Amino acid sequence: MKLYLHAISSYRSDKEDIVLKKELKSRYKVDIRRKDDFIFAGLLGALRLKEQTDISKESALYLTSGYGNINILAKMNKYIVEDKESIKLFDFINMLGNTTSFYVAQELGIKAKSIFQISDNFTYFNTLISIYASLRQTNKEVVCGVIDLASENDEVLQRVAAVEQNTPLVSSVVFSQLSLEEKGALCKLEFDTKFYTYEEIKEVISKSSQKLYLSQRCKELEGEKSSFYIETDASYLINKAIQEQEDYLYVECYEQRYKLLKITA
Amino acid sequence: MSNILQSNYRCALGARQETLELLKVSQTKQSKRVIMGIEGEVEIPYCSFTNSQELSYEEILEEIKEVVTPLLNSLTDTQKRSCCVVVGTSVIDLKIIESIESSNYAYKRQPYSSQKRSIDSYAKDISDSFGLHGFTLTINTACTSSANALLEASNLIDEGIFEYVVVIGLEIFSNTLSSGFNAMQLLSSDHIKPFDKQREGVVLGEAIVATLLAKEPSKWSLLGGFSNCNGVNITSVSPEGEEYAEVMQEALKKADLTAEDITLLKAHATGTFSNDIAEINAIERVFNKDIVFTAIKPYLGHTIGACGLLEMAVLIDCIDAGFVPKTLNHKDPIIEDLQPLKEPMLCSEGTFMLNYFGFGGNNTSFIIQKGEL
Numbered sequence: 001m002k003l004y005l006h007a008i009s010s011y012r013s014d015k016e017d018i019v020l021k022k023e024l025k026s027r028y029k030v031d032i033r034r035k036d037d038f039i040f041a042g043l044l045g046a047l048r049l050k051e052q053t054d055i056s057k058e059s060a061l062y063l064t065s066g067y068g069n070i071n072i073l074a075k076m077n078k079y080i081v082e083d084k085e086s087i088k089l090f091d092f093i094n095m096l097g098n099t100t101s102f103y104v105a106q107e108l109g110i111k112a113k114s115i116f117q118i119s120d121n122f123t124y125f126n127t128l129i130s131i132y133a134s135l136r137q138t139n140k141e142v143v144c145g146v147i148d149l150a151s152e153n154d155e156v157l158q159r160v161a162a163v164e165q166n167t168p169l170v171s172s173v174v175f176s177q178l179s180l181e182e183k184g185a186l187c188k189l190e191f192d193t194k195f196y197t198y199e200e201i202k203e204v205i206s207k208s209s210q211k212l213y214l215s216q217r218c219k220e221l222e223g224e225k226s227s228f229y230i231e232t233d234a235s236y237l238i239n240k241a242i243q244e245q246e247d248y249l250y251v252e253c254y255e256q257r258y259k260l261l262k263i264t265a
Numbered sequence: 266m267s268n269i270l271q272s273n274y275r276c277a278l279g280a281r282q283e284t285l286e287l288l289k290v291s292q293t294k295q296s297k298r299v300i301m302g303i304e305g306e307v308e309i310p311y312c313s314f315t316n317s318q319e320l321s322y323e324e325i326l327e328e329i330k331e332v333v334t335p336l337l338n339s340l341t342d343t344q345k346r347s348c349c350v351v352v353g354t355s356v357i358d359l360k361i362i363e364s365i366e367s368s369n370y371a372y373k374r375q376p377y378s379s380q381k382r383s384i385d386s387y388a389k390d391i392s393d394s395f396g397l398h399g400f401t402l403t404i405n406t407a408c409t410s411s412a413n414a415l416l417e418a419s420n421l422i423d424e425g426i427f428e429y430v431v432v433i434g435l436e437i438f439s440n441t442l443s444s445g446f447n448a449m450q451l452l453s454s455d456h457i458k459p460f461d462k463q464r465e466g467v468v469l470g471e472a473i474v475a476t477l478l479a480k481e482p483s484k485w486s487l488l489g490g491f492s493n494c495n496g497v498n499i500t501s502v503s504p505e506g507e508e509y510a511e512v513m514q515e516a517l518k519k520a521d522l523t524a525e526d527i528t529l530l531k532a533h534a535t536g537t538f539s540n541d542i543a544e545i546n547a548i549e550r551v552f553n554k555d556i557v558f559t560a561i562k563p564y565l566g567h568t569i570g571a572c573g574l575l576e577m578a579v580l581i582d583c584i585d586a587g588f589v590p591k592t593l594n595h596k597d598p599i600i601e602d603l604q605p606l607k608e609p610m611l612c613s614e615g616t617f618m619l620n621y622f623g624f625g626g627n628n629t630s631f632i633i634q635k636g637e638l
Contacts, residue, residue, distance in 0.1 A: 001426075061494070066383065067358075067361060067383050068358065068361075068383070068384060068405075070361055070365070073357070073358060073361055073362060073365060074365045074369060076357075076441050077362055077365050077366065077441075078369075079301075080301050080440055080441050080444060081366070082370070084301065084305075085301065086301050086302055086303045086304075086444055086447070086448060087301070087441065087444050087445055087448055088448070089445075089448045089449060092441075092444070092445030092448055092449070093445075093499060093500065093624070095441075095445070096355065096405070096407050096624055096625060097355070097384075097405030097406065097407075098405060098406040098407055098623075098624070098625035098627055099499065099624070099625055101406070101494070101625060102494065102499050102625040102626050102627075103499075105494045105626070106497075106626075110494065111493055111494060111495075112492075112493055112494070113413075113491075113492040113493065113494070114406070114492075114493075114494035114625075114626070114627060115404060115406060115413060115417065115492075116404065116405050116406055117402050117403060117404045117405070117417075118383050118384050118385045118402075118403050118405070119383075119385050119388075119389075119400075119401055119402050119403070120381060120382070120383050120385040120386050120388065120389035120401060121381055121389065123383075123385075126400060126401070126402055127402075129400070129421075129426065130402060130417055130420070130421070132424075132426075133417070133420035133421050133423070133424045133426055134417070134420050136420070136423075136424050137420050137423065137424070153368050153369055155364075155368040155377075156361070156364050156365050156368045156369070157364075158377075158379055159364040159367065159368060159377065159378070159379050160360060160361055160364045160379070160380070160381065160382040160383065161379060161381060162379050162380055162381035163379055164379070165377045165379070193398070193400055193426060193427070195399055254381065257399065
């Protein structure tokens with residue numbers, strides 16, 4: 001399966017010292033009331049993408065995340081379980097997965113399909129597969145938003161991320177415009193539904209001429225890895241590939257099963 | 266085109282056969298649940314099939330396994346390896362809640378351990394338990410979650426990416442979710458009264474439903490569907506129902522049909538003030554007044570993330586049994602000459618449109634057809 005990327009925007013908390021809420025209010029004049037950091041992260045990615053490209057109202061919107069909005073769950077849990085209080089109306093609304101996609105669609109002027117989806121593992125890969133199937137059916141563009149927001153208490157995320165205690169976490173947002181159209185694309189993404197064994201992935205790597213980049217979970221493989229844990233690291237690597245004009249082979253691993261993303265810049 | 270091979274479910278009326286028997290005699294079942302209201306605990310009407318106040322992750326997973334087992338046992342091991350799982354739900358992520366409680370509250374602290382978990386863990390655990398391919402997705406678009414899961418699954422089948430997809434709709438009682446609906450003043454104090462001037466809101470419900478999709482022949486097919494988003498208001502649409510009408514018209518286009526081809530419409534019909542007025546106006550826009558329509562939520566409750574798939578599976582069972590259930594609790598119509606079914610209707614074949622509209626501006630409509638096998 002192949003997708004072509006026509007525009008991309010990103011934010012990483014370890015690379016930019018900004019407060020999301022302030023940035024949205026001062027730079028983009030966004031109404032920040034009744035929203036939270038997860039929504040702010042999505043809006044920042046979307047608005048930065050909008051600065052680079054025209055987005056059709058007929059584009060589909062796919063948002064994905066490794067975990068969703070953990071901080072709002074913590075807040076709701078405190079209301080109900082600890083404080084024995086009723087929940088606040090807009091906290092409840094913000095807890096719903098598609099609230100972020102609503103605000104993003106609104107900012108981008110998208111009127112077509114809007115999906116919020118999560119996969120337990122390989123969430124970015126699986127979203128690309130969904131997008132590919134959707135594009136083959138409609139042949140319209142897709143905006144793909146990937147949001148991973150670190151929890152206010154790092155340990156909450158660390159406990160559900162299959163990582164060691166005190167593994168450094170960062171927040172990451174990547175928005176991209178994808179289609180099946182090669183013309184004018186910034187890069188090509190190739191992926192499939194296959195899971196590779198360790199032996200198979202070693203063989204693919206040994207035969208590849210592309211630069212290798214590994215997920216932190218690929219402990220048995222040698223190569224360049226992110227020093228931080230981000231569930232959707234693959235999406236951020238696309239930025240790097242485009243900036244460096246370098247082709248990359250990204251390898252993700254979970255439970256001894258490997259997946260590949262080929263990025264041709 | 267994807268075909269609907271088989272479905273199975275558990276809902277407030279029971280398992281499949283019990284549900285069908287009760288629908289034949291226009292019966293429903295409601296119980297009560299206690300939730301956190303604005304001034305302390307309150308009791309609300311609820312359509313439940315579980316007995317405990319809130320189930321654990323493991324208990325929910327066991328319930329899902331029971332529902333999917335008949336579907337997945339019909340596949341060979343080779344077929345299972347080309348079967349993926351797509352879930353539609355709006356349930357709270359209980360594994361993340363466990364992590365929150367263990368990390369944030371000293372008295373609930375557990376020794377550190379870490380396992381990859383998310384709202385998609387149910388799908389992943391089902392995939393692992395039954396030896397399926399391993400591709401899983403969980404879609405959360407509120408009331409349209411499992412309707413969108415069905416359409417996304419259909420894309421995967423149509424493009425030949427997977428041979429089989431088991432689509433699961435899941436909604437289990439949650440104090441948090443119910444309290445949220447209560448805070449929005451959307452809950453009825455007694456029953457769902459679709460398209461009725463006296464309507465006062467929803468009765469929530471829980472359900473687990475699974476449907477197996479494939480290209481292989483079946484008497485039921487998914488002809489097409491459409492999903493859009495209304496970016497104007499997060500909790501409501503215009504009373505004129507333009508957004509709802511648009512999604513219904515686009516679904517007809519996707520299925521290469523016209524309004525005249527539709528035998529019956531299964532309305533979303535939540536019994537809330539704004540949804541019902543928008544939907545009845547949308548129905549009038551698309552069908553003029555020439556359409557038979559009914560509502561299923563008065564029987565099963567509003568099962569939020571599960572309703573997309575549950576109401577389809579229940580409607581299919583009813584049609585296969587030769588009837589369409591009447592709309593319960595409808596007495597005083599919003600539009601005099603545009604009323605849902607007041608008596609059960611004999612019907613054993615045809616083309617059916619199903620509507621789902623939700624928070625976050627998500628609207629979905631799709632069309633299924635019963636043909637010759």
